[in-house]
Amino acid sequence: MSDHRHMPEAIPPEPDASNGSRARRLLLRRLIDFVALPSTSVAPQDRSMGGDILLEMLFHASSEDREFCAQRLQLNKEAPRRLMRYLAMSDLEVARPILEANEGFDSADLANIADQTTLDHRLLIAKRKRIDPTVAEALCKREEGAVLKALVTNKGATISEAGMDFLVQHSRRIEGLPALLIKRLELIPSQAMAMFWWSDGPTRRFILQRQAADRIELVDLCSDVFAVAAEENWADPVARKTLQLIERRQRNRAAIEKSPFDSLEHAIEVAADRGLDPELAQEIGFLSGVKPVTIAKILSDPGGEGLAVLCKATGLKRDYLSHLWRSLRRPMALDDGSVHPQFAYMSETYEMLAVAKAQTTLRYWNWSLSSSFSPQGGALADPDATDSPNESRFSASRRTAHLVFGD
Structure with missing residues (x-):
């Protein structure tokens, strides 16, 4: 059975003269349908070319059309990455379904998106099902409490030692972050011992009990x-x-x-x-x-x-x-x-x-x-x-x- 039958139904926007001619709207719909086809139905080269054409049309499309396109492609792993990056960097309502559910991005894509978008976009990335160390480190560089707390509490995130260094540094000024960081297995003793000095009482006790060694x-x-x-x-x-x-x-x-x-x-x-x-x-x-x-x-x-x-x-x-x-x-x-x-x-x-x-x-x-x-x-x-x-x-x-x- 074709994969596209399992994709959530997207509601097309109502006809609006300001969105362009009827021919443009129909062409946009056809191109979206074409790019959304399963890999068994279209060659990669054809999909790539269709994606380039669709991207050019989206530059002139309304917000509603872009939202419809994002909803239609949110679960499509084969969609051209340039097209998907454009949607992910668009306004939040357009980017949301892509950043929440699409698994076609690699770590370089997501790190780049995190660097060039807004706090709200980064918050969506921080809540993704799986986050690799490269993406996590990109999120850790900014002192954004909501993003960092979402990342630290995400069990699907893997945080590098360099990323933890950033988090420990930010924890000095972000209330509640030390208590979340001590629960991460990636936290090493040197980071915990530094964070001790600005942590609250229960967090300090946890650090003393868990991170200290006996050196025998x-x-x-x-x-x-x-x-x-x-x-x-x-x-x-x-x-x-x-x-x-x-x-x-x-x-x-x-x-x-x-x-x-x-x-x-x-x-x-x-x-x-x-x-x-x-x-x-x-x-x-x-x-x-x-x-x-x-x-x-x-x-x-x-x-x-x-x-x-x-x-x-x-x-x-x-x-x-x-x-x-x-x-x-x-x-x-x-x-x-x-x-x-x-x-x-x-x-x-x-x-x-x-x-x-x-x-x-x-x-x-x-x-x-x-x-x-x-x-x-x-x-x-x-x-x-x-x-x-x-x-x-x-x-x-x-x-x-x-x-x-x-x-």
Whole structure:
């Protein structure tokens, strides 16, 4: 049975003198019927020529005629692609049936259509049954909340790593997008850890539970390298920074020997008593084994989940979580004496974290935020980097620092 019998019926437009002569309207209808014929009824060369003629006539046709043509061809995979691209880039009512249902486009067609049309056209593309990585990446480049949310929630979409990079960057300014992104399997830890800083509480918890690793296999595999680096007096800066990320021990023993405080606990007790100033905050960071930029980010973060990660990773007991919270002069209780909801939420986060995963999270933050961050104007810099022109494009630490500290 011919395929065209299964196509949805399109209602032809009412005769209108402004649409041209009766001969033109009849010819337009015949050409549409011809192009819509199944592959068993017309040769590809003939269909292509018919499509070229039809396209020229559509330039002079009314909107109703174009809509009729689009409805007639919406399920036709063999229709000439130039004709279909024209219909897909036309006004929304003409483009809708084509962009919603036609499967004759390849990824280059759809990416080109996305680049040259409107937000409404891109929204239709984002809701298609199947979206390949090339088309998804084209949709990800613009900061259009409705389009991006439709794409991320589309189970038929496959998003490339580059596309996810765009989405993570946009999620900083599009409300609700981080909560949708964490459900995508394509999201990798470096992207999630960057997105953590502007996500809401439930999303942050999900990131800490799902994206953090315990590094056991990595630590075991590299265990002998620590001794070699120590013999070389940690002279190689690249090896030193890398081993700092991998190392199992969190606290900085060398900093404790030079510190005016007996321990990390002592420093936090003093901070709780007199309040936290920049020098004391930096000292707590050194004792915790993290750089000033990392401890500053954790202590200035209003959510408090970073504090929970810091305390669990460094082995601090629950009481010191309270001391650290108090040192920031944040409320512990409400006026009626009950525990403040924000402190209670942070305490729950502390309890749910495993030590190994908290250490991995803290070390990753420290590595990514500090290794490529320069306090001079927030510029990305790494004195140990090579001159490779591709480095800034591929470095996870540089990208994370740019996302967190950049504009």
